[in-house]
Amino acid sequence: MQIRKDESRPLRSEEDVVYARQAVRSWAVEMAFSLVDQTKLVTAASELARNTIVYGGGGVLRLEQVEDGARRGLRLFFEDQGPGIADVERAMQDGYTSGGGLGLGLGGARRLVNEFHIESAPGQGTRITVVKWK
Amino acid sequence: MERIPILKMGRFLLVTIQVDMHDRLALQLQDDLTERIVKDGARGVLIDISSLEIVDSFIGRVLGNIAAMSRVLDAETVVTGMQPAVAITLVELGLSLPGVRTALNVERGMELLQASLEREELATLEHDADPQG
Numbered sequence: 001m002q003i004r005k006d007e008s009r010p011l012r013s014e015e016d017v018v019y020a021r022q023a024v025r026s027w028a029v030e031m032a033f034s035l036v037d038q039t040k041l042v043t044a045a046s047e048l049a050r051n052t053i054v055y056g057g058g059g060v061l062r063l064e065q066v067e068d069g070a071r072r073g074l075r076l077f078f079e080d081q082g083p084g085i086a087d088v089e090r091a092m093q094d095g096y097t098s099g100g101g102l103g104l105g106l107g108g109a110r111r112l113v114n115e116f117h118i119e120s121a122p123g124q125g126t127r128i129t130v131v132k133w134k
Numbered sequence: 135m136e137r138i139p140i141l142k143m144g145r146f147l148l149v150t151i152q153v154d155m156h157d158r159l160a161l162q163l164q165d166d167l168t169e170r171i172v173k174d175g176a177r178g179v180l181i182d183i184s185s186l187e188i189v190d191s192f193i194g195r196v197l198g199n200i201a202a203m204s205r206v207l208d209a210e211t212v213v214t215g216m217q218p219a220v221a222i223t224l225v226e227l228g229l230s231l232p233g234v235r236t237a238l239n240v241e242r243g244m245e246l247l248q249a250s251l252e253r254e255e256l257a258t259l260e261h262d263a264d265p266q267g
Contacts, residue, residue: 014156014157014158015156017156017157018154018155018156021154021188022154025187035219036218036219036222036223038219039187039188039217039219039220039222039223040222040223040226042187042188043188043189043190043223043224043227046188046190046192047190047191047227050157050190050192094228105191107228108191108226108227108228108229109227111226111227111228112223112226112227
């Protein structure tokens with residue numbers, strides 16, 4: 001897989017969630033994703049960026065335009081050095097929440113993208129990678 | 135502090151969300167609306183989201199809270215103008231906005247609030263005319 005373009009942005013405050021949404025939107029528009037796919041990507045990014053800030057204590061969003069043979073995609077990494085997640089499987093289930101949310105963040109975001117990968121362990125932070133292919 | 139304006143139209147409150155809201159702003163709107171329902175004795179709240187490009191689980195929860203709180207305060211809430219791409223995404227995310235009434239546009243939303251208010255007033259009149267019934 002080749003990376004055509006990349007960019008990193010800090011995720012520290014609530015305003016950064018808005019900036020993350022805007023950045024993902026502009027990349028998705030540039031790559032000519034359909035409006036529905038743009039909306040899914042931006043919504044997934046919003047959920048994951050919020051998690052990074054609220055549960056991970058802040059971190060970084062990295063955007064990558066990737067190419068795999070003939071197909072192109074947008075890959076997003078959300079990385080924090082926070083407390084990590086002890087039971088990743090459980091955290092992925094709808095309705096599971098450690099905060100005051102609806103518990104749709106992780107599982108919901110997974111349904112909105114084509115690839116979803118999560119690495120996390122207690123004390124090790126959390127790293128989530130998602131890809132939406134065109 | 136940044137705030138979403140709330141307009142009063144007769145017995146209804148009208149809000150159009152035209153900015154990409156951060157979470158605190160959404161919570162502020164929730165508080166402001168609840169206060170205004172009581173202060174103005176409003177019987178309905180219309181929230182137009184036709185300019186919103188996404189509704190994520192947080193904003194969805196705030197809309198649900200506003201609907202629930204206004205119901206407790208004897209006002210009805212209707213959310214109008216959701217874009218089709220937003221609706222598709224919302225359902226896939228796992229949110230169906232339970233307890234939130236929706237209408238295609240502001241005009242239909244106002245009709246819905248008006249009709250529901252008239253129905254209620256009629257029921258009150260009938261009850262007053264025939265307290266036994």
